Amino acid sequence: MPLTAQHASAGVLDATVDPLGEGMPWEAIHRARPRAPLTCRECGHGLHAKVSPKGLRFFAHDRAAPTCSLVGETMAHRLLKLQLASAIRDAGWYAELEVAGDGWRADVLATSPDGAPGPCPGHGWWRPVEPGVGLSVFVAGVLVGTIRAHRALRYSRLFLESARIVWTTRPHVIAERAQLVASEHRREHDDLASAEHERHLAAIPAKLARQQALTPPAVELVGRESRGYVGVRDATPEWAMGVPLFVYDTPQGVISPVVSRISAEVRARLGGLTLFVATEAERRALARACGPEQRIVLFEVEIPDQPQPPAAIYSGTFWSRRQWATGASRRTRR
Template sequence: MAFRALHAQWGTVFAHLADLGCGHDWATIWRARPPAPLSCVECGHTMYAKTSHHGLHFFAHAPGAPHCALAEETVHHHLLKLELATAARAAGAHAELEVRGPAGTWRADVLATHPTGDWQIALEAQISPITRQDIITRTQLMNSDSVSAIWFTDRKRPPWLGHVPSARVSLHDEHGLLVTDALAKFTKGSWQSGPQTPAATFLKWIFTGQVVPHHRRAPVTAPLREWHTVWTAPRYVQDEAAHLAEAQRQLHERREAEQQRRDERLRAAQEHDRRRFGTDRSDDHQAAIDALMRRQAALEKPVYDFIRRATGSAPYIDEDPAPEFATGLPVYIGQRPYGVVCPVASRIPAARTDLASLVIFVASRRERDRIAAQTRPDQRIVVLSATRVRLQTDLAQSRNDARVTAAS
């Protein structure tokens, strides 16, 4: 079944148009004797004009046709293409069905074109299953020819929805083709569901730039699904950018304040060492602290990768050691503490209860043994290789606790 064919004298004819797109009516090719000289635009095989029991006009291949993609398309798919073409025309665009790309590497279900040719957008009706990667690749092929693509489906949760510019639609008796999932607005720090709207209105907003596809960065609020790409007004894109910039500024201020407090604690510890042990011991203590910080920094990526593989979630690793985590780096999944990187063994007893439910990450078996001597017997301790970087010698590691203890 197809809605477009090639007439030997008139050129391309369209079954869904009253004048076939060439100034002739359906009766001139349907049941004509002799048969109208029609052929498939895809494979070149002879085609006939037909009418379904419900009055739908279409073209069908004559017997003996070769394998052809147009012949395998379903009525459901064709009807959705017709609805998209109708909506595109109502939105002010020229719409043509089943258009091949310049190099023949892609074919648009409906190609919507600006009246003056300023842009072209492929409107794709995707009913059958397709992988996320395949649909991304097909989108990129169209983009390489300066043609944007929007994918439409009436399926509930195809795996590609929201990974490319897309929308979920449904057919209503009163409103026709309705876009039910696509639009979003940014408010109160998150993306929320936008209104349902007729497909013609949705396309008009797109054609006029009133809504744009946007790769969101902020979280979503239910019932909006966690789509990577949403359709939204440009002002909401700006609102998200301003919100994230402000959040980043506040985070930077907090980190600067934390760094200042950390520097003050370090200066106090150094002064304590100078008074208690003299300059040489203070210098040794500072060297031990520096070695601990290098070890913690070297483990950040291995810890991130380990947790991502183990849980499927992206952790947040704090940049600053925390006293309540035995001077280790706290690790969070969402708002929940998950683990700690390289805590100081001598400071674990004071935090033993709080650390019991967390995973402790260390850089060597020697460090694991020192920490295990201070934790509960069932404490989980994971040794991760920091790409075998020599952060310090084993002797310096074994003396680390004694040196750091002097700061307490």
Template sequence: MGFTAQHDGRGRLDATQADLGCGWVWEAVHRARPRVAMTCPECAHPVHAKVSRYGLRFFAHDPGSPTCALAGESMEHHLLKLELATAVRAAGHHAELEVRGPDGDWRADVMATSPDGTARMAWEAQLSPITVDEITQRTARFAKDGVRVCWVATKLRPWVGEVPSVHVRPPGDREPNWTVAGGLARFTVTKCDDEYSLCRAVGHGEWHETEADLRSFTAWALTGRAVAHRLPSWLHTDQHAWTGVWTAPQYIDAAAAYWQARDRAVAELEEQQRREEIRRRRREAERRARVAALAAAPPKPPTKQPAVPEQGSSAAPRPEPVWEVDLPHHERQRLREAALSEARLLFGVETELRHHDRDRRWALGSPLYVGDRPYAVLRPHPQLVDWGRLKGLLIFVRGLDELRVLGRTAPNGTRIIVLPEQPAPSD
């Protein structure tokens, strides 16, 4: 069964065209008496014109035919070839079925030729199993003769996507037309509000599979609005992993621009991280120097302690450092920003303040969280601190005096960081 036949006088006959492609009506060959002599263009065996019960016109081999590729094609194969030829003609191109190459090393199911005759593209309905190596070699044979090709499959075989190809669905109850169900993709960039600076800078760029009716896709491919594109990484869908797709040139440009922008953003982020690491090391060195200076400083002479006041006396209590709750708002704000910066520079963590002051768990200090877990406390009050509750947390203090006061009761292993002095805001 095939759509073409060879006639000595009329040349090649095409059953998919109203005039058989040669100015002859179908009745001239179908049930004509005397019978018209025609042969198969593939095996040269005699053929005759037939019409299926669904009204499909074709040429059938006479009895006793040898093994022939055209004779062995299924009805689904023929229907897909017919749809491809129709789609090519609807796009304004010339369609010829079952065309052999000049050296006989390839045969196109449907050969599309541009109106000016300068460009050819083969459309191959490949329904039977074939290896990746075999179909790659067949694609190379077309390319040798300057012919582009698109392989069309109704099942997702291993080779689909390895060569220029699409996966199609035949018409059904809900779809009246053939549909490109796989192998057609577009590239999109979506904005991202994630705290990760790289995502905020360039967003998320991804290839997405999309669908179209086969006739529209055929027109896009013939006119260059869709081109075969090799992906830098696989496009994974629910059914298949695609290494190559068909897409619009603007999507290829958009993907290239996105990855260039992402590379620049990565370089900038790495440079920022490098600078932050230098600052972190400098801050750590300064912190160690402050602690060493504190250890090396001679102890202050003991001050005379006031006598224990008698009951009912009004002697003043011993002075303590000023703690955060007693500081002006602008100074508390500077200390909080310094604590956030110090946690980032010294320990590489991004912290945030969840709630402020007046919480007895934090001894009136300000807790810093990483995610949903407490990480540090800014200046817990020494008279209220419960070290059991603050076990394992980092402690930030304002200066050396506060370090001395908290250090009196802090258990061994407690990490207490003296924040660098913060300049007052300029007027």
């Protein structure tokens, strides 16, 4: 039901104010005889003035009214329009109800005292907020610009997209932007971590193949220099994922440790041992990580594309299948 009507001579009448317009009182149109010449500003059909059981003044369409967007408004909707208009007027602005424009119609149109329209670029999203904000405070904030309509942004699974328009304050907009920046940084970090993880997985077979190719010459050198039995143990973080070589339970060397896993503790543990590498680039990287005093031996070995079964590496050279399984070796030749 509309809250405004078009009078044949007095122009637009507003049921929410006194007088209604052009100095016309409510009594001049409500149950007046002869009937006041009122029509709907939306559809042009005849209207008559009414009062709800709770005292709300409004206009109702006469019978056989055509389809009109103002027909069927709930009481809650009409009360909200009334409260908005009152809050706008309390803030010192002009409020007009049910104003139609080029392809749009405003339930309530706010105009500043200097004639500029209110700062309302679109529809907002209404929902309860905590703590609650009074309608008068909200409307006054919208009119002076401390509360603004803002198109919120959010990250979907793949990209940044626009969400709903919300009414909010500048600090909340700044907080949203900070959150979006943090989310973008986190997403970039996750992408980099995922790429690094994939590179790490791809590098594992090459690392194992390199360590296997280095093991025979490294065992031969350690056995010759120490004149003892050489035991090859599993690669563990304790040795920066390199393969440690022991003689009588004493570490003597490490085959191809991972540079990125060399901490201060691991660096101290590697000091005094011999490190074995297969490339000049690996030797330089280890030298930077361990210091100039670290002994590093470079063997030019043929590295297979994929690591081989241990028995295939050592059978016929320094290790037998049984020796690989038990961790024992025969004495290397001097």
